[in-house]
Amino acid sequence: MPALPHPSETPAAADAEALLHLRDVAITHFESERPTPAGVSFDVHPGETVLLLGPSGSGKSTLALALNGLIPHAVPGTVTGTVRTGGRDATTTPVAQLAATVAMVFQDPDAQLVTGSLLDEVAFGPENVRLPVEVVLSRAEVALRRVGLWERRHDTPDVLSGGGRQRLAVACALAMGSPLLVLDEPTANLDPQGVDDVYAALRDIADDGDRAILLIEHNLDAALPLIRRVIALDVRGRVVADGTVDEVLRDRAEELHTSGVWRPTAALAALRLRRAGYDIARMPLTPAELREELEASAPVAGRAMEVSSRPTGAASLPPLIRVRGLTLWRGRAPVLHGIDLDVRRGEFVAIVGANGAGKTTLVQAVAGVLRPPRGTVRIGGEDVRRLSARARAERVDFVFQNPEHQFVTTTVFDEIAYGLRRRRLPDVEVRARTSALLARFGLADRADAHPFLLSGGQKRRLSVGTALVGGAQVLMLDEPTFGQDRARADELLALLDDLRAEGTTIVVVTHDMQLVAEHADRMIVVADGRIAADGPTAAVFADDALLARAGLRPPPLRDAFTGMSRHPELRGTVRLRDLPGGDA
Numbered sequence: 236m237p238a239l240p241h242p243s244e245t246p247a248a249a250d251a252e253a254l255l256h257l258r259d260v261a262i263t264h265f266e267s268e269r270p271t272p273a274g275v276s277f278d279v280h281p282g283e284t285v286l287l288l289g290p291s292g293s294g295k296s297t298l299a300l301a302l303n304g305l306i307p308h309a310v311p312g313t314v315t316g317t318v319r320t321g322g323r324d325a326t327t328t329p330v331a332q333l334a335a336t337v338a339m340v341f342q343d344p345d346a347q348l349v350t351g352s353l354l355d356e357v358a359f360g361p362e363n364v365r366l367p368v369e370v371v372l373s374r375a376e377v378a379l380r381r382v383g384l385w386e387r388r389h390d391t392p393d394v395l396s397g398g399g400r401q402r403l404a405v406a407c408a409l410a411m412g413s414p415l416l417v418l419d420e421p422t423a424n425l426d427p428q429g430v431d432d433v434y435a436a437l438r439d440i441a442d443d444g445d446r447a448i449l450l451i452e453h454n455l456d457a458a459l460p461l462i463r464r465v466i467a468l469d470v471r472g473r474v475v476a477d478g479t480v481d482e483v484l485r486d487r488a489e490e491l492h493t494s495g496v497w498r499p500t501a502a503l504a505a506l507r508l509r510r511a512g513y514d515i516a517r518m519p520l521t522p523a524e525l526r527e528e529l530e531a532s533a534p535v536a537g538r539a540m541e542v543s544s545r546p547t548g549a550a551s552l553p554p555l556i557r558v559r560g561l562t563l564w565r566g567r568a569p570v571l572h573g574i575d576l577d578v579r580r581g582e583f584v585a586i587v588g589a590n591g592a593g594k595t596t597l598v599q600a601v602a603g604v605l606r607p608p609r610g611t612v613r614i615g616g617e618d619v620r621r622l623s624a625r626a627r628a629e630r631v632d633f634v635f636q637n638p639e640h641q642f643v644t645t646t647v648f649d650e651i652a653y654g655l656r657r658r659r660l661p662d663v664e665v666r667a668r669t670s671a672l673l674a675r676f677g678l679a680d681r682a683d684a685h686p687f688l689l690s691g692g693q694k695r696r697l698s699v700g701t702a703l704v705g706g707a708q709v710l711m712l713d714e715p716t717f718g719q720d721r722a723r724a725d726e727l728l729a730l731l732d733d734l735r736a737e738g739t740t741i742v743v744v745t746h747d748m749q750l751v752a753e754h755a756d757r758m759i760v761v762a763d764g765r766i767a768a769d770g771p772t773a774a775v776f777a778d779d780a781l782l783a784r785a786g787l788r789p790p791p792l793r794d795a796f797t798g799m800s801r802h803p804e805l806r807g808t809v810r811l812r813d814l815p816g817g818d819a
Contacts, residue, residue, distance in 0.1 A: 252280075252322065253278040253279060253280050253319075254279055254280060254281060254320070254321060254336070254337075254414050254415045254447050255277075255278060255279035255302060255319070255320055255337075255415060255447070255449070256278050256317065256318075256319040256320075257275055257276055257277055257278070257316070257317065257318055257319075258276045258316055258317040259274050259275075259276055259315070259316035259317065260272065260274070260275040260276070260298070260301070260314065260315070260316035260317065260318055261273045261274055261275075261314075261315045261316055261472075262294065262297050262298065262301055262306060262312055262313070262314050262315075263312060263313045264297065264311070264312045264688055265311035265312060265688065266683075266684055266685065266688060267684070267688070269471075270294075270313075270315075270472070271292065271293060271294035271297060271471065271472040272293065272294030272295075272297065272298050272468060272472030272473070273294075273471050273472045273473055274316070274472075274473055274474075275294075275298060275316075275468070275472065275473070275474055276316075276474065277466055277474060277477055279415065279447050279449055280447060281414065281444070281445050281446060281447055282441075282444045282445065282446075282447065283447045283448070283463065283464055284437075284441045284447070284448045284450070284461050284462055284463050284464070285447070285448065285449050285450065285462070285463075285464045285465070285466060286450050286451075286452060286455075286458060286462040286464070286465045286466070287299075287449060287450065287451050287466050287468070288465060288466070288467045288468065288491070288496045288497070289467060289468030289469070289470075289472070289496060289720075290468075290469070290470045290494060290495045290496055290720040290722065290723075291690060291691075291692025291693060291696075291718065291719055291720040291723050292470065292677075292690045292692060292693055293468040293469065293470055293471070293472045294468065294472035294690075295419070295451045295468065296342050296419050296451065296690060296691055297312070297472075297690070298472075299339065299417050299419050299449070299451060300339075301314055301318055301325060301326075302318065302320055302325060302337055302339075302415075302417055302449075303320065303325065303330055303333045303334060303336075303337045303339055303417070304320075304325045304326065304328060304329065304330040304333050305330060305339075307326060308329070308330050309330065314326050320333055320336050320337050320415065321333070321335075321336030321337070321414065321415070323336070331363070334360065334363070334364065334411065334413070335364055335411075335413060336413055336414055336415055337413055337414075337415040337416075337417055338360070338407075338408040338409075338411040338412075338413035338415070338416050338417070339408060339417050339418075339419075340404050340405055340407075340408045340416075340417070340418040340419060340421045341404065341419055342419040342420050342423075342451075342691045342718065343637060343639070343691070344397075344400040344401045344403065344404035345400060345637060347404055347407065348392045348400060348403065348404065350392075351391055352388065352389055352390065352391060352392075353379060353384055353387055353388045353389070353390055353391075353392060353395075353403055353406075354375055354379070354388040354389065356392060356403060356407060357374075357375040357378050357379055357403070357406050357407050357410045358371050358372065358374075358375045358410070359407070360407055360410060360411045361374050361375070361410055361411060361412075364411075374409075374410040374412060375388075375406075375410055376388075377409075377410075378406040378407070378409040378410040378436075379406050381406065381409060381432065381435070381436040381439075382402040382403070382405055382406045382409075382429075382432050382433065382436065383402065383428070383429070383432050384399070384402055384403060384406060387399075394565060394566075394568075395591070396590045396591045396595065397424045397590075397595065397636045397637070397713075397714075398424045398425045398426060398429055398590030398591070398746075399590055399591055401421065401422070401423070401424050401425055401429070402425065402429055402432065402433070402590075404421070405418070405421050405433050405436070409436055409440075413446075414445070414446050414447065415446070415447050415448075415449065416437075416440060416446065416447070416448045416449070417448075417449045418437075418448070418449070418450050418451065418452075419451045419691075420451055420452060420453060420691075420717075420718065421433055421450075421452070422434075422452065422454050422457060423453065423454070423714070423717050423718070424590075424636065424714055424717065424746065425590060425746065426588070426589040426590045426746055426786050426787070427746075427786060427787060427788045428589065428786050429590055430454065430457045434457060434458070434460070434461055437450075437461055438460075438461055441461060448461070450462070453497045453716075453719075453720075453721075454497075455484075455497055455498065455499045455520075456499050456500055456501075456521070456791055459480070459499060459520055459521065462480055463479065463480065464477075464478070464479060464480070465477070465478065465479070465480055465482075465483035465484055467483060467491060467494070467496065469494055470494070470495075475494075476490075476491070480520070484498070484499070484502070484518075484520055485517065485518040485520065486518075488502055488505075488506065488518045489506070492506060492721075495720050495721055495722030495723070496720055496721060497720065497721045498721065499519075499520045499521065499791075500522070500749055500790075500791040500792060500811075501519045501520055501521050501522050501524060501525040501791065501792075501795060502518055502519060502520055503811055504525060504792060504795065504811060504814055505518055505519050505525055505528070506816070507811065507814045507815065507816030508529075508814060508815070508816055509816065510815075510816035511535070511814070511815035511816035512535045513529065513532060513535055513802075513816075514532040514533060515528045515529070515532065516528065516532075522791050522792065522794040522795035523794070523795075525795040526794075526795045526796070526799070529795075529799065529801060529802050529805070530799070530800065530801045531801075532801065532802075533801075534801060534802060535802070552579045552580050552581065553579070554577035554578060554579055555578060555579055555580040555614065555615060555708065555709065555740055556576070556577065556578040556601060556612075556613070556614050556709065556740070557576075557577055557612075557613045557616075558574055558575060558576040558577070558601060558611060558612050558613075559575055559610075559611055560573050560574070560575065560611055561573070561574040561575075561576075561597075561600060561607055561608070561611045561612060562574070562608065562611075563596060563600060563605065563607065563608075565596075569764060570593050570596045570764050571593050571596055571597060571600070571764045571765075572763075572764045572765050573765070574597060574764075574765070574766060575766070576597075576759070576766065576769070578709075578740060578742065579740070580708070580738060580740055581735060581738050581739070581740060582735075582740055582741070582756060582757055583731070583732070583735045583741045583743075583754055583755050583756050583757070584740075584741070584742045584743070584755060584756075584757045584758075584759060585743050585744075585745060585750075585751040585754075585755035585757070585758050585759070585772070586598060586742065586743070586744045586745075586759045586761060587744075587745065587746070587748075587751060587758060587759070587760055587761070587785075587787060588760055588761035588762055588767075588785055588786070588787070589762065589785065589786035589787075592761045592762050592763060592764070592785075593761050593763075593764040593765075594744045594761050595636060595713055595744055597761060598633070598711045598713065598742060598744055599633065600612060601614075601619070601631070601711065601742075602619075602627075602631045602632075602633040602709075602711050603619045603620075603622070603627045603631065604633055606620065607619060607620065609621075614627075614630045614631055614708070614709065615630060615708065617630075619631075625657070628654075628657075628705055628707060629705070629706075629707060629708075630707055630708050630709060631707050631708065631709040631710075631711060632702040632703075632705045632707040632709070632710055632711070633702070633711045633712075633713075634698050634699055634702050634710070634711065634712040634713060634715065635698065635713055636713040636714050636717070636744075638694040638695050638697065638698035639686070639687060639694060641698055641701065642686040642687065642694075642697075642698075644686070645685055645686075646682065646683055646684065646685065646686075647673065647678055647681050647682050647683070647684050647685075647686055647689070647697060648669055648673065648682040648683065650686050650697055650700075650701055651669045651672055651673060651697070651700050651701060651704055652665050652666070652669045653701070654701060654704045654705045655668060655669065655704050658705075668704065669704075670682075672700050672703065672704060673700070675726075675730075676696040676697070676699075676700050676723075676726075677693075677696065677723065678693060678696060678697060678700070681693065690718070691717075691718035692718040692719045692720060692723060694718070695715070695716075695717055695718045695719060696719070696723060696727070699712065699715065699727060703730075703734075707739075708738075708739065708740060709739070709740045709742065710731070710734065710739055710740070710741055710742070711742045711743075711744075712731075712741075712742070712743045712744070713743075713744045714744060714745055714746070715727060715728075715731070715743055715745065716728070716745070716747060716750060728750065728753070728754055731743075731754065732754060743755070748776075748787065748788060748789065748790045748791075749790045749791060749792070749811075751772060751790070752772065752776065752790040752792070752809045752810050753810050753811060753812055755772050756771065756772060757769070757770070757771060757772060758770065758771070758772045758775040758776070760775065760781065760785045760787070762784070762785050762786075767781065767784070767785055768781050768785070773809070776789050776790065776793065776809060789809070790809045790810075792808060792809050792810070792811070793807075793808075793809045796808045796809075
């Protein structure tokens with residue numbers, strides 16, 4: 236896919252000095268055999284908002300870490316080519332000096348939080364570039380208010396949810412006031428209100444016109460209104476497209492789809508509908524555009540919806556998980572209040588809610604990661620507290636929101652093999668099953684690498700793989716698609732569907748409403764530490780008042796198809812898999 240000319244090559248862009256200047260940049264991690272990214276060249280100028288796309292493992296996060304010198308100064312790696320940030324060579328200029336030019340939000344917010352209160356955390360960066368006290372405090376307050384955390388400024392970061400820590404990391408970057416802002420999946424663990432807060436703050440920066448934003452993001456439905464330029468990498472980390480949103484996301488939709496990167500939900504739906512014979516002339520990027528294209532097109536003769544059904548057998552089975560009166564505290568603050576919950580064998584359950592609602596605490600208590608009160612959580616009739624670690628692992632396995640929290644070995648191969656060896660399987664079987672799983676998850680060529688040296692998406696796949704080998708009755712996953720490209724996310728979710736069909740109970744915590752719509756047959760809404768709703772996914776999504784109270788939004792496709800007049804067969808559709816046209 237040959238690259239398009241990008242805006243930095245136009246005379247107007249050349250008039251301003253580039254904040255970021257990359258030429259033939261290749262980065263090879265410690266112990267890696269080949270560079271990713273490989274041969275990247277582009278400029279970013281003041282006033283630009285740039286989206287960087289690419290498959291998992293293409294080097295997006297690695298490239299971001301090189302922009303402020305963390306690679307090679309703090310993270311081992313070899314950088315070739317030219318990386319100039321604010322006119323300085325990022326490979327030789329100390330990170331502390333580059334911080335005045337480029338502010339970073341890492342994929343993992345925990346990697347950049349160092350102090351004891353939210354206010355101190357946001358003030359830390361401006362203090363270290365020796366700004367006056369009054370400027371530091373003013374910037375810290377404005378940044379915390381922008382992300383909705385000012386009222387919690389005296390709390391420690393440790394008490395925030397994963398989404399709360401992500402908001403805090405964004406506030407830290409905003410407070411720096413740097414000319415270039417680089418954000419690596421800043422909304423991956425945020426609820427809808429958190430996403431709105433972050434993008435409202437980014438729009439303010441973009442509207443100023445004198446600062447630039449480089450964004451790595453999978454949630455394109457939220458990012459699109461902000462983005463003016465798109466740069467796409469291929470799996471080897473080479474630039475294959477660089478142009479406006481229309482030039483890349485609309486005109487090259489099929490090519491990008493084939494490469495496995497994320498696309499807006501409306502575009503994924505349009506690709507399927509085109510293959511089914513629907514006349515969609517202009518590739519839509521939003522639900523409103525998809526609806527407009529369909530309403531302007533002729534009906535498709537003989538077209539009727541073929542809705543795939545969800546498994547229903549689980550409803551007749553006795554509960555596998557039984558939770559009664561579960562109340563947990565964090566310090567003196569209650570997090571869960573009298574939770575009653577049953578989950579049956581073979582269900583695919585989505586637990587959703589706003590950041591800080593108690594979702595992760597709930598699933599960690601059920602999995603035994605947190606110690607619940609005696610007798611309140613039973614799996615297969617047995618009290619989780621009374622089970623040995625091995626017996627509990629045979630019943631339930633848990634995949635953390637941050638995959639690094641569960642790695643225990645020094646190679647990717649041993650990480651997968653660890654669970655099999657604990658079951659005392661023959662070495663030949665351990666090697667065969669480990670190799671097969673690594674191949675299935677696209678990690679075979681990283682078998683000898685240290686888990687911490689993987690990309691964010693590769694770490695997530697490894698963490699899921701370590702859970703799958705255990706063969707537990709229940710698999711619980713906290714934000715399972717975090718860091719994944721579209722192709723890998725689809726593979727992972729298809730694998731979860733297969734496991735559910737074989738009898739494994741699947742419980743996911745997620746903010747991805749399209750994931751919930753596509754895969755979950757049951758939806759549990761948690762609000763303020765209590766269960767606000769529990770029912771079939773379609774029924775919960777149909778309750779607009781409930782969604783509003785819980786700070787949730789319906790899947791994007793519902794907005795596109797509700798009340799459709801020209802194509803009544805599409806009315807009420809919320810799942811891509813229910814659209815004609817095959818996989819897209």
